[in-house]
């Protein structure tokens with residue numbers, strides 16, 4: 001029998017295809033790229049072409065409470081469109097058997113008694129997922145109506161309770177309770193936390209079934225389809241309290257701490273339990289115990305998601321989720337490698353998350369700064385050799401970008417605590433040729449933007465932020481990159497959000513966006529959305545309006561700075577996992593700082609004011625002047641222990657800069673100190689507690705030996 005399974009890459013779909021019973025059937029599992037279920041014509045054409053004997057409809061747009069309540073229109077329309085197209089399309093194509101997957105959200109809210117199949121549409125739905133529930137109800141009804149009107153067609157619906165298990169989502173707002181708690185308690189173990197607060201009083205009851213069990217039920221339903229009721233719950237028939245789930249997960253991950261209850265937080269519905277009488281009559285029961293199901297899910301999390309301790313304690317780490325890897329494969333399959341829709345989506349999402357209208361992706365952070373400076377030069381009519389104020393401690397790319405754009409970098413010493421440009425020293429460097437300030441948010445620490453914006457305003461200067469190291473960092477609640485005319489980000493490896501190589505310009509200024517887009521693509525005339533998104537189905541109407549095709553008309557001396565779709569999908573995956581990436585980095589840095597307090601006599605640890613967040617691209621340390629050892633001695637010890645270190649962005653003493661600008665270092669005392677005494681180690685999201693402890697122990701051991709000298 002040939003079966004079309006929709007949503008094969010989702011959690012249910014994965015469990016269905018992973019089941020050994022799937023081998024008894026010829027399974028069609030088109031990816032989203034191969035079959036867009038929201039496109040009716042594509043669905044009908046696919047069914048006509050493949051002619052399956054049966055359809056299992058497991059695809060859906062799913063999400064947790066936050067996503068569902070923020071975007072009910074999306075959950076309603078996408079699920080409705082997909083359902084209508086596949087159910088209606090299958091009917092048109094003469095597919096006689098259809099197994100539709102519903103959800104227990106379809107039931108009225110707040111029922112103490114178990115939910116029986118005839119209770120659908122007898123009461124008010126849970127408002128937080130109403131859009132999703134309405135779509136699921138409509139699809140289930142559509143199936144019943146088809147069977148009622150034409151008995152040769154048997155279109156049936158299973159209504160599973162909540163599920164958990166392999167292929168669950170463990171991060172972001174798509175994570176449901178069990179995977180979210182698995183991650184939370186696993187991290188608590190890693191971080192040595194001994195108390196965890198549970199939302200509400202812990203007595204709310206939930207019914208969660210292991211996804212492998214649901215897959216087993218689906219396959220039995222396929223085998224004995226004729227006997228399957230038209231509508232059937234698939235549940236445990238028993239539920240557990242939230243406290244019981246926490247206890248089971250704590251046991252599986254080895255969390256031995258205590259739980260408290262945060263009664264100020266919402267606990268959700270008191271109870272939601274499906275009635276399993278029909279299911280039992282059909283002759284199926286779930287097999288997996290809660291303890292075993294949780295254990296297997298924890299194994300899956302550890303294998304696929306939790307960072308694997310690498311031998312070397314490096315500076316950076318690229319986490320790409322399984323979903324991201326699948327998307328990379330889809331790009332390979334699509335044969336569209338150059339810049340297109342994925343890059344465009346990445347740009348839009350990146351800009352949105354950084355509170356800017358436009359994001360322009362290109363091949364490096366240096367290119368981003370270069371292009372942004374050239375765009376500003378054009379828009380603001382800067383003369384060649386105009387001056388840009390740059391911190392005296394930064395990666396060489398910041399000031400190189402000025403040189404590439406035909407501008408002159410003028411260095412300003414940095415603050416000894418934050419290592420960022422010192423606002424108190426900016427004004428003395430401004431002269432008639434100065435056009436802009438480039439604050440660099442070094443290591444992820446925002447610069448003192450109030451003071452910098454004030455100086456820029458008073459002197460009529462532009463601001464271009466170098467945010468290469470500071471994705472998502474905030475200064476007084478505002479994201480870095482949103483203070484000036486434009487900003488440059490890097491997504492090179494070891495940066496917080498990485499695409500391998502890459503960078504982005506962000507701006508709110510349409511003109512700067514258009515010039516930047518043009519510059520990165522050889523100076524192209526057309527920078528409209530249609531050309532940029534490169535959707536093969538849409539031809540830009542401007543192209544045929546002029547004698548010369550506007551897409552291949554060049555109006556300024558540009559560069560070839562583009563990236564491709566691989567970077568686009570990897571970038572999107574990184575953004576989806578940003579909470580995990582940022583949260584872990586912040587926690588790792590806090591752990592290092594807490595455990596190195598006693599080293600502060602000789603080592604300066606990172607510090608940031610309460611009104612700013614730090615995105616900790618790495619963990620900077622500067623050896624204090626009173627230390628009885630040198631930076632070199634300490635970093636050599638760390639390196640010998642397989643802990644990678646790097647010097648802290650020496651700039652003015654670089655051979656090239658000495659040649660270009662002379663011996664500047666002596667005029668910049670803080671930079672000089674940092675150049676000779678600063679270094680950094682990693683605190684990235686792939687490091688676990690054991691590795692952080694190794695860094696801490698190594699530093700402690702070194703200090704002990706050296707203080708005894």
Ligand SMILES: Cc1ncc(COP(=O)(O)O)c(C=O)c1O
Pocket residue numbers: 363364365366367394395397398440442466468469489490491492502503
């Ligand atoms: C502060 C700063 N600016 C600019 C860049 C340049 O980025 P890319 O290496 O992507 O060209 C970097 C890279 O590390 C950086 O740290």
